[in-house]
Amino acid sequence: MGTFNTLFLQVYNYYRFRKVKHATRLALFYVTLVQSLLFLFTGVVLAKFLSSMHMSLMSVTTAWVLFAALVVFLYFSNWMQYTGRKQKIFRAKMSQKAYEDRPITILWLIPLLGIFLIVILLNL
Numbered sequence: 001m002g003t004f005n006t007l008f009l010q011v012y013n014y015y016r017f018r019k020v021k022h023a024t025r026l027a028l029f030y031v032t033l034v035q036s037l038l039f040l041f042t043g044v045v046l047a048k049f050l051s052s053m054h055m056s057l058m059s060v061t062t063a064w065v066l067f068a069a070l071v072v073f074l075y076f077s078n079w080m081q082y083t084g085r086k087q088k089i090f091r092a093k094m095s096q097k098a099y100e101d102r103p104i105t106i107l108w109l110i111p112l113l114g115i116f117l118i119v120i121l122l123n124l
Contacts, residue, residue: 004031007107008082009094014104024083030107032078036071037114043067044121 012027019026043063050057058066082090 004035005090006094007031007034009090010102011104011107012087012091013101014107024087028075028078028082030111031082032071032075033111034114035074035078036067037111037118039070039074040067041114041118041121044118048121048124 008027008031011030012023015023015026047063
């Protein structure tokens with residue numbers, strides 16, 4: 001199982017009993033947020049590196065539009081992957097083996113730390 005599958009299932013299992021109707025939606029939002037922050041971090045590092053090398057590949061507006069399109073693509077890709085039959089298969093695999101159950105506060109700190117790092121890099 002991949003990292004994002006594990007994160008999805010941990011968030012889903014936490015919210016499954018607390019917010020029954022919204023557990024899948026919250027877990028889907030969480031995984032999409034983590035993946036988009038990972039892409040944004042990579043893009044910011046690449047942009048800072050290229051600007052220090054005095055190279056320009058695209059404008060800032062084009063980069064943000066590309067990022068927004070990527071986030072929409074990630075959301076629909078995750079929606080297709082984590083709903084329906086695949087989610088049932090993931091849950092069956094995770095119920096068969098023991099895995100680390102992380103506290104939800106630590107899971108929500110991952111995107112917050114990602115946002116913090118991106119803001120620091122953007123201000124450099």
